[in-house]
Amino acid sequence: MARGSGVTGLAADVAEGVLRSAETLGGVVASPFSEPTLRLGVTGLARAGKTVFITSLVANLMQRGRMTQLSAAREGRIEAAYLQPQPDDTVPRFEFENHLGALTGPAPHWPDSTRAVSELRLSLRIRPAGMFGGLTGPRILHLDIIDYPGEWLLDLALLDKDYADWSADVLRRIKSRSAAAGFLAALDEADPDAPHAEPVAQALAKAFAAYLQAARAEGYSDCTPGRFLLPGDLAGSPVLTFAPLPESAAPRGSMAREMARRFEAYKAQVVRPFFRDHFARIDRQVVLVDALGALHSGPPAMEDLRRAMGDILAAFRPGTNGFLNRLLRGKRVEKILFAATKADHLHHQQHPQMTAIIEALTQDARDRARFAGAQTAALSLASLRATTEEMRTHNGEDLPCVRGLLADTQRPAALYPGRLPEDPSQLLTPARQGAERWLDGSYAAMRFAPQPLTLRPGEGPPHIRLDRAAEFLFGDRL
Ligand SMILES: Nc1nc2c(ncn2[C@@H]2O[C@H](COP(=O)(O)OP(=O)(O)OP(=O)(O)O)[C@@H](O)[C@H]2O)c(=O)[nH]1
Ligand SMILES: [Mg+2]
Structure with a gap:
């Protein structure tokens, strides 16, 4: 459609924009009309692992050698991933370079605690899938990642x-x-x-x-x-x-x-603007949970975590809140992932039990979210793997352990956190009933330091199931 056909003003500009972007699709830059954005919210209570998650996710999307469970990466359809200025000028930028420097520098350490909302735009250049993929040329997806404290919800x-x-x-x-x-x-x-x-x-x-x-x-x-x-x-x-x-x-x-x-x-001036400016614009959400930390602290902490999750997730079923209903006007978070973080504290043999715990912890909330139209999933992940696995024999029994460097002393140590039950209700039921300590002893914890890394070209930092998390959260848009 050209101007000569009688279309005027804005409509003509729009039409022309579409035309121009169609013409340049084969090239690198396309017009804003063909550059969709996806806003990914990352939340969790303090110390749940938000900063490490975002840093490692972004680093692994830029160097995709370890992202085989993300189909677009496996199929080689992500041609490039690069940071760009974020759309919101008044929100602090997520300090990606500093955090990555802390995690992967010569003396690796965990990043500092962050206290507020921050944002980062990662732009992906993607070759479309399917028969005509080669014909239409690449498209751009802007992934706007928002880090905010779960406490605000x-x-x-x-x-x-x-x-x-x-x-x-x-x-x-x-x-x-x-x-x-x-x-x-x-x-x-x-x-x-x-x-x-x-x-x-x-x-x-x-x-x-x-x-x-x-x-x-x-x-x-x-x-x-x-x-x-x-x-x-x-x-x-x-x-x-x-x-x-x-x-x-x-x-x-x-x-x-x-x-x-x-x-x-x-x-x-504090609560409403947060929901209006940040929460209401989120398309996909990951809720990170330090379930292992709660397990270690004992049943009261576990029960408390379960309740906190319920309260946090109330925000995702807007039917219950008039203000949020009006704000969202039917818009919903499309997908919510519940992820148990720091899974590298457990041998992979115990990951299914960990996932079962996180599923049970968020069961009510997930049922409700599903009812409200959001797709949900649960998994265990480590954003940055700080341990290696090893089997140890103790009193004739094989114990699946993990080994790493202790964060405080940098000394090597092996950890067997304890045997997680197959059935999570063995933990959640006593916790709900007010038990003071676990029946079968306790669950050990250690704080490991990030391991010094020598990354091969094309490889991001080592992780566990970060690629699966990405596939669930935005794989369908790549
Ligand atoms: N072993 C291991 N530890 C992790 C991992 N991710 C986070 N941690 C630990 O958890 C701590 C908190 O991680 P952060 O990413 O800073 O957590 P946060 O949710 O951003 O914390 P705040 O900013 O204080 O709310 C880190 O200092 C590490 O000790 C992981 O993948 N593996
Ligand atoms: Mg943080």
């Missing part, structure tokens, strides 16, 4: 509450927790109806944040508002300077009135 529940409800709720739940003793003592001293004084508000908010940190360390998951744990650049701002207060008349100018206002500001 827990804040969704706050949107349905006002300050008085929220306060009553929190105070009821924490009154018997030892971690809350300091905050509750500070609260006793305070008068909610007294005129607002910033130092008092700050002291209370600080005590409340300290309670949340302590509760978190003790394994509680209901630690919202999420930004109190990971304040990032909001640290010290009024929007994070509030705490729950006992019911009061909250007269004009009082502390209670001001805190109620700040609670609303937190919802409007």
Whole structure:
């Protein structure tokens, strides 16, 4: 269609754009119209393995020698993968080069903890599959990867509450927790109806944040508002300077009135924008889970993890939340992958049991997501394999072990974490029933350092099933 045919203005430009892109399809650059993007969300609770996952995934998409389970890579259809400026100018860029340098440099170490949302665009040039693949020429897919803390998803529940409800709720739940003793003592001293004084508000908010940190360390998951744990650049701002207060008349100018206002500001200026600007735009999602860590910590941590997963995943069934419903207007995350990370702490013989645990942990949530139209899957992976496998004999029994360098001392060590049951309910049921420790002893843990690598040309860092994760998450778009 040409301009002469009577089409004018924008429509003509669009038509011409399509025409031009059709003409240049054989070349390298195509117009924006033919360059679809896919937004991949990567989340999980603190230390679940998000940063290592993204770093290794991107490195392995750039050097695809270890990505044989990603069909487009196996078939040689990914012609190139390269980083490009991301579309969102105000979101911090995921520090890929620094993290990769930490993991694969001469003295390999794990990357630092990251506290906020970040983004990275990886562009893939792909030769289409099928008979006509050779005729149409390559196309581009922009993979926009968004790293965000799972804790932020827990804040969704706050949107349905006002300050008085929220306060009553929190105070009821924490009154018997030892971690809350300091905050509750500070609260006793305070008068909610007294005129607002910033130092008092700050002291209370600080005590409340300290309670949340302590509760978190003790394994509680209901630690919202999420930004109190990971304040990032909001640290010290009024929007994070509030705490729950006992019911009061909250007269004009009082502390209670001001805190109620700040609670609303937190919802409007922190929670809603996150869901609007990041969450609502995600097409595919991976939720990373350190199930082995919870197993090691014992049944209360396991039960807590199960509950936290349920709360996190509530965000993926928007039917339950009016705000999210309006925001998404029927748009859904199309695929959700639940991945147990750090599987290199286990010999591969035990990976099926690990996967069964993650399946059981996320069962409710997966059933609901499926109902809402999202495709789900679960697997165990290691983003960066830090161990090798070995069989050891102990008291005449063969123990499937892994061996690596200890992160703290750099000394070699072998680990047998314990035998995971075939049936995950042997773990989850006692955890649900409030058991304090596992019936069959305990599960060992060690922190291994990344191994020094000598990569052959075309090979990314060693991993376990990262390629399968990629195939599930976006293989259909390549
Ligand atoms: N052995 C092994 N350890 C891993 C792997 N991935 C992560 N880890 C360990 O888990 C820790 C946390 O990994 P990160 O990727 O930083 O986790 P995160 O979710 O980004 O953590 P925050 O940024 O603090 O929320 C690392 O420091 C490693 O000790 C893996 O594939 N193998
Ligand atoms: Mg991180």
